[in-house]
Amino acid sequence: MFEIKQLAKRPFHMNKTDDKYLLSNISAEVVRGEWISLLGASGQGKSTLLRMFSLLHSPDEGDMLLEGISFRNQHPRFWRKQICYVAQQAVMLTGTVEDNLKVPSQLHQLTYDSQLAKRLLAAAKLSDVDLKKDARELSGGQMQRIALIRSLMLRPTVLLLDEVTSSLDVTNTLAIEELLKDWHRNEGTIMIGITHDLKQAERVSTRTWFLAEGTILEDAPAKQFFISPSTEAASQFIISGQAEVLAT
Numbered sequence: 001m002f003e004i005k006q007l008a009k010r011p012f013h014m015n016k017t018d019d020k021y022l023l024s025n026i027s028a029e030v031v032r033g034e035w036i037s038l039l040g041a042s043g044q045g046k047s048t049l050l051r052m053f054s055l056l057h058s059p060d061e062g063d064m065l066l067e068g069i070s071f072r073n074q075h076p077r078f079w080r081k082q083i084c085y086v087a088q089q090a091v092m093l094t095g096t097v098e099d100n101l102k103v104p105s106q107l108h109q110l111t112y113d114s115q116l117a118k119r120l121l122a123a124a125k126l127s128d129v130d131l132k133k134d135a136r137e138l139s140g141g142q143m144q145r146i147a148l149i150r151s152l153m154l155r156p157t158v159l160l161l162d163e164v165t166s167s168l169d170v171t172n173t174l175a176i177e178e179l180l181k182d183w184h185r186n187e188g189t190i191m192i193g194i195t196h197d198l199k200q201a202e203r204v205s206t207r208t209w210f211l212a213e214g215t216i217l218e219d220a221p222a223k224q225f226f227i228s229p230s231t232e233a234a235s236q237f238i239i240s241g242q243a244e245v246l247a248t
């Protein structure tokens, strides 16, 4: 359903003649219902990869096809409606919380589904938030959840989650995981999520991509990856992640 073929990205500000890559040889096929955790050390290019999937950065080489159609043959706005990126740092637009929730439907000339919004706000523990409040006065964690709901309202085919629980406490993190699990179960949306929380990756995902050396070094079912990673780099990554948990 979502095919990635030999995708590559040079470091930013590098010109096309330079033979240097931040990411290269990124190839995969992802089908409806998969939930991928994108793991890897800081600075490996995880956010850049997700942003490239939604065309917020343009690939330097390779192709991406959604349901057989290349991104080159679709309007970027339509592509982004189907492959939706939820940023780690939520950006609220000018206006109220409700204005922010309505933006995607206005942008894509869809009917605003107020019942869906209400249901998602409740699941995200945001029922008490005044929808008439200026969105930029929300807390960081509230903004992060509103941004997620704003993307879900588009019912994308692929949802790209960039550390979407990083500003949340444990209760809200678990509430968002439940909301996403429910959504995933009911809609079959392909989820690709970056997390530094290995326990969260184990809880939610069906498949793991381990990004290292500028590429997807390991692509494995989640259970297999955590029990027996096939590279030394992934093995060390898992061990240091477990050590961090024990130290906290």
Ligand SMILES: Nc1ncnc2c1ncn2[C@@H]1O[C@H](COP(=O)(O)OP(=O)(O)OP(=O)(O)O)[C@@H](O)[C@H]1O
Binding pocket: 012, 022, 040, 041, 042, 043, 044, 045, 046, 047, 048, 049
């Ligand atoms: N807009 C930009 N301009 C210049 N360099 C950038 C830009 N965005 C990212 N980079 C560089 O690209 C590299 C990969 O960054 P990216 O944020 O994708 O990594 P990451 O794996 O998501 O890291 P983290 O886990 O710390 O969020 C880094 O070296 C970063 O400095």
